Amino acid sequence: MPKESNQLMEKIVSLCKRRGFVFPGSEIYGGLANTWDLGPLGIELKNNVFQEWWKFFVQSRKEIVGIDPSVLMNPKVWEASGHVKNFSDAQIDCKKCRKRYRADHLIENNINTNVEGLSLEDLKKLIDDNNIRCPNCGEKDFTDVKKFNLLFQTGIGPTTVNNEPVYLRGEIAQGMFVNFKNVLNSSRKRLPFGIAAMGRAYRNEITPGNFIFRTLEFDLMEFEYFIREEDWQKKFDYWLSEMDKWIDLIGINKDKTRVREHTADELSHYSKRTVDIEYKTPFGWKELYGLAYRTDFDLRMHQEASKVDLTYMDPETNEKFIPHVLEPTFGLSRTLLMLLLSAYDEEEVENAKGNKELRVVLRFKPNIAPYKAAILPLMKKPELVKKADEVFDLIKNDFTLDFDQTGSIGKRYRRQDEIGTPYSITIDFDTLDDDTVTVRDRDSMKQDRIPIGELKSYLNERINQ
Ligand code: GAP
Numbered sequence: 001m002p003k004e005s006n007q008l009m010e011k012i013v014s015l016c017k018r019r020g021f022v023f024p025g026s027e028i029y030g031g032l033a034n035t036w037d038l039g040p041l042g043i044e045l046k047n048n049v050f051q052e053w054w055k056f057f058v059q060s061r062k063e064i065v066g067i068d069p070s071v072l073m074n075p076k077v078w079e080a081s082g083h084v085k086n087f088s089d090a091q092i093d094c095k096k097c098r099k100r101y102r103a104d105h106l107i108e109n110n111i112n113t114n115v116e117g118l119s120l121e122d123l124k125k126l127i128d129d130n131n132i133r134c135p136n137c138g139e140k141d142f143t144d145v146k147k148f149n150l151l152f153q154t155g156i157g158p159t160t161v162n163n164e165p166v167y168l169r170g171e172i173a174q175g176m177f178v179n180f181k182n183v184l185n186s187s188r189k190r191l192p193f194g195i196a197a198m199g200r201a202y203r204n205e206i207t208p209g210n211f212i213f214r215t216l217e218f219d220l221m222e223f224e225y226f227i228r229e230e231d232w233q234k235k236f237d238y239w240l241s242e243m244d245k246w247i248d249l250i251g252i253n254k255d256k257t258r259v260r261e262h263t264a265d266e267l268s269h270y271s272k273r274t275v276d277i278e279y280k281t282p283f284g285w286k287e288l289y290g291l292a293y294r295t296d297f298d299l300r301m302h303q304e305a306s307k308v309d310l311t312y313m314d315p316e317t318n319e320k321f322i323p324h325v326l327e328p329t330f331g332l333s334r335t336l337l338m339l340l341l342s343a344y345d346e347e348e349v350e351n352a353k354g355n356k357e358l359r360v361v362l363r364f365k366p367n368i369a370p371y372k373a374a375i376l377p378l379m380k381k382p383e384l385v386k387k388a389d390e391v392f393d394l395i396k397n398d399f400t401l402d403f404d405q406t407g408s409i410g411k412r413y414r415r416q417d418e419i420g421t422p423y424s425i426t427i428d429f430d431t432l433d434d435d436t437v438t439v440r441d442r443d444s445m446k447q448d449r450i451p452i453g454e455l456k457s458y459l460n461e462r463i464n465q
Contacts, residue, residue: 034208044370069175080305091148117265168202196223219332251365253342362420
């Protein structure tokens with residue numbers, strides 16, 4: 001990783017903690033590796049992204065409905081779906097320091113080669129042949145490579161029912177497959193139609209890391225789009241282009257994305273075709289989103305295992321068949337990181353005293369910015385604060401707002417720049433006379449004088465364009 005890139009991640013991690021986007025998990029107890037908590041700004045950002053996603057993919061489409069399935073499911077779900085057997089990564093341990101690695105990551109971080117599809121034995125041979133050493137202790141004494149299942153296990157009640165482990169869901173998708181018939185019967189949808197959901201997914205990752213990029217629990221938004229088999233290619237192209245529009249909609253830097261086709265060896269056990277939308281992070285090209293053609297695999301497996309009929313009956317032709325499925329999947333936690341990387345900017349500006357200083361700006365698109373505007377009484381004088389309270393109350397139901405009354409106005413503007421607030425509204429002594437306020441634009445730093453009565457429409461025009 002080039003030094004500059006390293007610095008960018010460090011700056012983002014530091015800004016996130018300092019300003020309240022992301023905090024290290026359980027920090028007062030020394031933390032728990034690779035767990036992170038969203039702070040006041042992080043939760044606003046996440047909610048905004050989720051709401052935009054729901055609006056774009058669910059609310060605005062007649063044929064897509066949402067559900068909210070459980071994290072805990074009958075373990076038979078994960079057996080039937082193939083996750084108990086196949087949802088695993090290749091693990092290797094250093095015998096000296098006992099550090100655990102994903103074998104493919106260990107190789108890729110040391111030699112420039114593609115390891116997709118290699119057997120466990122081949123991975124071990126590559127590590128041995130290339131004299132790859134343990135990054136932690138420098139030794140070359142590894143165990144064999146073995147499969148490590150990513151499903152987190154837990155138990156229900158004082159003793160696990162029938163001694164069977166229960167799993168925390170590794171993807172949301174299965175909650176939608178097991179509800180296929182319920183949704184079909186209750187919503188009376190006809191093919192093609194989709195079921196969407198958002199929520200927490202859990203994976204016992206061998207090598208989590210890179211801040212919130214790869215964690216043990218994360219938020220995921222995905223939908224299963226049920227189709228006739230013959231339509232899959234056409235619909236695949238359609239959803240890929242819709243995913244591209246989504247990237248623009250929330251302001252992920254398009255120049256840093258690319259589409260990468262999975263090789264045959266790399267495909268998940270359920271997929272016939274998958275493409276990843278990747279983002280060029282400071283730590284390399286990494287998967288952001290995926291689009292998979294899951295065929296009829298999941299419904300077929302669940303029908304076989306549950307003995308419940310999961311076929312679809314075409315009301316016009318009376319044909320009965322198991323629908324095929326396209327699945328666009330969007331890591332929500334990962335989206336937050338890519339938005340921070342896309343939005344982060346620094347520029348040299350002149351401060352009020354004429355000295356040069358560095359301005360850090362998160363150039364979020366207004367639709368996803370945690371706060372749409374900040375209400376700033378020029379000074380902490382009762383009459384100004386009272387007027388600022390009135391302005392806050394006037395627009396608080398329309399926009400998420402920050403309210404900041406302490407410190408110099410210049411410093412407060414900088415703080416709002418750093419958290420990506422598109423507009424700062426200053427209440428000064430003129431406001432008390434003529435009911436106008438100053439609205440400062442985060443990007444241009446230009447200021448407009450606006451009557452308070454026009455504030456709502458002024459902001460609406462700019463934020464909801
Ligand atoms: N239902 C399909 C599915 O789960 P996936 O590619 O395994 O597909 C979906 O995961 C998305 O979840 C990825 O594209 C990525 O954005 C995100 N993701 C996967 N593992 C993650 C992790 N450990 N931490 C954060 N996000 C993760």
